[in-house]
Amino acid sequence: MxxxxxxxxxxxxxxxxxxxxxxxxxxxxxxAVWFLPSLLALAFNRQHAGKIALLNIPAGFSWIAWVALLVWAVTGKLSNKLAAKARLKPVV
Structure with missing residues (x-):
């Protein structure tokens, strides 16, 4: 004590x-650390940047949700790139 x-x-x-x-x-x-997922979403995933920014405010209180948003912000368009490589229809 x-x-x-x-x-x-x-x-x-x-x-x-x-x-x-x-x-x-x-x-x-x-x-900057609190809104890092939003900043990365602007750089990597412009399609969902507004949703990520909106969810980023309460997600900062939970490390699990914050990390999930961080992953979503970085890998947002990855499925479209993988689909193009496999010659599949992109996921919308």
Missing amino acids: DTINQFIVAFTEAWQQADLLFLLGFGLLFL
Whole structure:
């Protein structure tokens, strides 16, 4: 219990000593990681980027849902590429 209290005191002191630039950088990094599936969806899967962005807000509270969105954002058009290689009709 004493170790937890020491950690909380050290964390509180470090947070109070943080300057505005650090807090701004931390906030931007936090948001970039939170919305990483949305950012990747814009790069890889423009068809479902709106759906991924909408689901990204509550999914950030669950690591499982966040990772699932991350996989969806990266592999969104993979099925169409595989279907083209196999000469099959693309999945819509």
